[in-house]
Amino acid sequence: MSRKFMKGNDAIVVGALQAGCRAYYGYPITPASEIAHAASLHFPALGGTFIQAESEVAAINMVYGTAGMGIRTMTASSSPGFSLKQEGLSYIAGAELPCVVVNVSRGGPGLGNIAPEQADYFQVTKGGGHGNYRLIALAPNCAQEMCDLTVLAFDLADTYRNPVCILADGFTGQMMEPVTVPVARPVPFDHTSWCVRGDAATHRNLISSIYLESEDLERHNLKLDEKYRRIARDEVRFEEYQVEDADLIVVAFGIVSRIVYSTVDQARAQGLKVGLLRPITLWPFPSARLAELAARDVRFLSAELSTGQMVEDVRLAVEGRAPVHFYGRCGGMVPGSEELLAEYGKILEGGRS
Amino acid sequence: MNDSVQATAPFIEIDAELCKGCKLCIGVCPKGVIDISEKLNGSSYHPAYYLGRDCTGCALCFYACPEPAAIKVVKP
Amino acid sequence: MKITEKPVAFYPEFVRKSGPHKETTHYCPGCGHGNIHKMIAEAMVDLGINERTVFISPVGCSVFGYYYFDCGHMQAAHGRAPAVATGIKRANPEAIVISYQGDGDLAAIGTAETLHAANRGENITVFFVNNAIYGMTGGQMAPTTMIGQKTATTPRGRIESVHGNPIRVAEIIATLPAATYVERVAIGDSKHIMKARKAIRKALTNQVENRGYSFVEILSTCPTGWKMDGPDARDWLVEEMTKVFPLGVFKDESDHREGAWHRQVEPFDPAKRDAYLGAGEAEAKAEKLPLPAELHCKFAGFGGQGILTLGLFLAQVGMRAGLHASWIPSYGPEMRGGTANCSVNLSERRIGSPLVDKPNLLVVMNQPSLEAFAGDVVQGGTIIVDTSIVEKCPEYPGRRVVRIPATGIADEVGTPKVANVVLLGAICAATGAFPQAFVEQSLRETVKKKDLVDLNLAALRRGYEHVGDAG
Missing domain, CATH: 3.40.920.10 (Pyruvate-ferredoxin oxidoreductase, PFOR, domain III)
Structure with a gap:
């Protein structure tokens, strides 16, 4: 039976396997460890590689090595571990290597706790490491998407030769839901022109992010920038629910989008015209759609498990044409439907006065 | 270049333009048949040169030389 | 007739190198890297492996290793070369992977990667160029800097109670059971150099024959950083460095391990994965049962x-x-x-x-x-x-x-x-x-x-x- 009840973290591994990922390198950390558990079971069973690395730093550099061969590879971690991967991600982006990195984020800063937060938004969407680069960032909100967006992540990584991040949270990682296992398809990319496989066909290639001459490095940066613009133009993904006539559009991703989804109908039953816009790609951000929606008489609310990160992108998108509000919980606290409904009421009442 | 050397005797060729004048070849040559030139090369180094006789073709100078192509050893 | 000349595993011209001189290295006069490069290139030719070799350039003076060798190249972040090497070798066991690292890269910022790659017995070859100083960044203290040695960050000389002692990596690696071959050599006098040449060749041969992890520490010179000319630097290496870093074989299990460290991987087989995960199987035709209430x-x-x-x-x-x-x-x-x-x-x-x-x-x-x-x-x-x-x-x-x-x-x-x-x-x-x-x-x-x-x-x-x- 191809429909199975599974954890979001397990669904990521299923998606990776079916996308043709052949090597997993990682370091255990709650609440992402199930990904390593599943990978250690399944990758070797299918002739792939699993290594529990000595550190997050080593893991991302093992990814660099395999990705440099044009072979699909990944690592997964949670917030503190994801911070350690930033060096490697900068090199991977600089050398234009395709790979998938998963951040099942938890509470911070520092050691924080193991409860879910979305406070890695800045780190994931604005680069995270040094230099001019971007991660494509996907935000699943259910187990099926943990699987499907992982497949998409590998395709995007190969298409753009860029690292792709799955930014999940502790809830989407731990939650179990039915998942239809996608059918595996051959990987439709030939990287012979740039990769280094240790064979005659690729032995003249070089994987590097060093450009000693200023002119060369500027040219490289402009080339990357052009790529990021293409991605921003072509790869925006989002989902809407009841936004067409909404007086208040709530912008939320991941677990919060699930909670907000539940409240939309409840709000409407109370006479509050609320809608949901859920970014599926956090970078590129659905700025154009937000700008379009902002052209009419509407308010926005960014609801997050943080003290206010994505709200900055909402404001940038809206460019002052509509009021942008923020509601956040953090440390593992999650907004309940009643407190969100109360917040909607407050905002819309304020709008009328 | 080595017209005076008979084809039957071992010899070395030092490319003066590729030599950085570090003198390591001189120190390892068991026969003492390499010396440093008074002249500067295009990179402002005093290059080593072969005195033109008594080379045994041992190639120690080749391995002591850090430059890939500065020294060539021929042993007929 | 025997001609000893630039090995063909070097590019004919170093076109990736910036500046006008495309036939010389970027290294300073008398620097040991050139010697070591030459011996590696020679071994690559003799073993016929340059097309299947992936050379990992570290951060340090040899960051530009890719200027020279006619093989595949990956440039790695500082200290991470053994991890990158692992990612290459595990994905393609047929690739010959060389991790070429200096003392800062291998023994300071990359200590963890170094030890753990050795401890896993990665079937790779590590060349550790120990010249007791940081060359590229301007002559600072290395983990292998000698007691009393003056550097840009030890202007009064390295002091044990302040900076600790020079670290002997070969001895440490030799304690790890999975390591196959560990030797320390030097490029001091001619005898040293010829021994180094042999060790380099052996370390690569081991990998070709899947004998596992080989580590060759090569004591080398940095005439610029040491503020010496070429011959004085070689003398200092022989007279001073070898006292602290004794030469010799610290471990050699090569003879017992032929083929033992080949780790097979399989290409991606979609049908195998579908079967394994049950993808595409028909759902049992369960009628949708109504739920009286959510x-x-x-x-x-x-x-x-x-x-x-x-x-x-x-x-x-x-x-x-x-x-x-x-x-x-x-x-x-x-x-x-x-x-x-x-x-x-x-x-x-x-x-x-x-x-x-x-x-x-x-x-x-x-x-x-x-x-x-x-x-x-x-x-x-x-x-x-x-x-x-x-x-x-x-x-x-x-x-x-x-x-x-x-x-x-x-x-x-x-x-x-x-x-x-x-x-x-x-x-x-x-x-x-x-x-x-x-x-x-x-x-x-x-x-x-x-x-x-x-x-x-x-x-x-x-x-x-x-x-x-x-x-």
């Missing part, structure tokens, strides 16, 4: 009572019935009063929040859970209580309370372990969620140990009966 459930009890599994059972039954279903365990601050709990949603519509803060069905298997969650149950909701465990169960106005001595019943059936299955029966009977036959079939498919199926079915039926009798 269920937003909380299950709570002590850990070990099977309360989380009960929630999972119910969610899986829902999935089999073609419903949307979610299960999420208590997580973070949601945990209350030392209880294990989980939230389950079943709906004919897409499920929003998987978290249940206002359940319409609460199932509790201990007193603290009842007290913690009963107040959250919505008006018209149902509370199912295992009265074998919960002693005090008051009335909750507006909620239906179903009392069932589930653990006691389970014990009668055979074992208290199936108390949760008794409760499953009670839930289905109390909510009218699923026909009994359907739940029984689901249980038959879910229970893995076939000899336990009857026990579980008996428990389920008793749960149904109890509620039916009461209701």
Whole structure:
């Protein structure tokens, strides 16, 4: 039976396997460890590689090595571990290597706790490491998407030769839901022109992010920038629910989008015209759609498990044409439907006065 | 270049333009048949040169030389 | 006739090198890197491996290794070359992987990667160029800088009590069982150089023959950093460095390990993966069963009572019935009063929040859970209580309370372990969620140990009966 009840973290591994990922390198950390558990079971069973690395730093550099061969590879971690991967991600982006990195984020800063937060938004969407680069960032909100967006992540990584991040949270990682296992398809990319496989066909290639001459490095940066613009133009993904006539559009991703989804109908039953816009790609951000929606008489609310990160992108998108509000919980606290409904009421009442 | 050397005797060729004048070849040559030139090369180094006789073709100078192509050893 | 000249594993011209001189290296006069490069290139030619070699350039003066060797190249972050090497070798065991690293790269910032690649016995070759100083960044102290040696960051000389001692990496690596071959050589006098040449060749041969991890530490010179000319630097290497870093073979298991460290990998086979994961298999044609009402459930009890599994059972039954279903365990601050709990949603519509803060069905298997969650149950909701465990169960106005001595019943059936299955029966009977036959079939498919199926079915039926009798 191809429909199975599974954890979001397990669904990521299923998606990776079916996308043709052949090597997993990682370091255990709650609440992402199930990904390593599943990978250690399944990758070797299918002739792939699993290594529990000595550190997050080593893991991302093992990814660099395999990705440099044009072979699909990944690592997964949670917030503190994801911070350690930033060096490697900068090199991977600089050398234009395709790979998938998963951040099942938890509470911070520092050691924080193991409860879910979305406070890695800045780190994931604005680069995270040094230099001019971007991660494509996907935000699943259910187990099926943990699987499907992982497949998409590998395709995007190969298409753009860029690292792709799955930014999940502790809830989407731990939650179990039915998942239809996608059918595996051959990987439709030939990287012979740039990769280094240790064979005659690729032995003249070089994987590097060093450009000693200023002119060369500027040219490289402009080339990357052009790529990021293409991605921003072509790869925006989002989902809407009841936004067409909404007086208040709530912008939320991941677990919060699930909670907000539940409240939309409840709000409407109370006479509050609320809608949901859920970014599926956090970078590129659905700025154009937000700008379009902002052209009419509407308010926005960014609801997050943080003290206010994505709200900055909402404001940038809206460019002052509509009021942008923020509601956040953090440390593992999650907004309940009643407190969100109360917040909607407050905002819309304020709008009328 | 080595017209005076008979084809039957071992010899070395030092490319003066590729030599950085570090003198390591001189120190390892068991026969003492390499010396440093008074002249500067295009990179402002005093290059080593072969005195033109008594080379045994041992190639120690080749391995002591850090430059890939500065020294060539021929042993007929 | 024998001609000894630039090995053909070097590019004819170093076109990647910036500046006008495309035939010389970027290294300073007298620098040891050039010698070592030459011997590596020569070995690559002799072993016929340059096309299958991936050379990893580190950070340090040899960062530009890719200028020179006619092979595949990856440039790695500072200290990470052994990890990158691992990622290459494990993905393609046929590649010959060279990790070429200086003392800062290998023995300071990359110590962890170095030790662990060796400890895993990666079938790679590591060349450790130890020149006791940081060359590229301008002559600072290295982990291998000698006591008393003056550098840009030890202007008074390296002092043991301040900076620690020069670290002997070869000796450390030699303690690791998985390492195959560990030798320290030098490029001092001619004898040293010829020994180094042999060691380099052996370290690469080992990899070609899959004999495992080889590590060659090469004492080298940095005339610029040491502020010496070429010959003086070689003399200092021979006279001073070899006292602190003795030359020799520290470990050699090469003879016993031919072929032993070849790690096979398979290409991606979509059909194999589909079969393994059951992708594309037809779904059992279960009719979509209607749900009398959406269920937003909380299950709570002590850990070990099977309360989380009960929630999972119910969610899986829902999935089999073609419903949307979610299960999420208590997580973070949601945990209350030392209880294990989980939230389950079943709906004919897409499920929003998987978290249940206002359940319409609460199932509790201990007193603290009842007290913690009963107040959250919505008006018209149902509370199912295992009265074998919960002693005090008051009335909750507006909620239906179903009392069932589930653990006691389970014990009668055979074992208290199936108390949760008794409760499953009670839930289905109390909510009218699923026909009994359907739940029984689901249980038959879910229970893995076939000899336990009857026990579980008996428990389920008793749960149904109890509620039916009461209701």
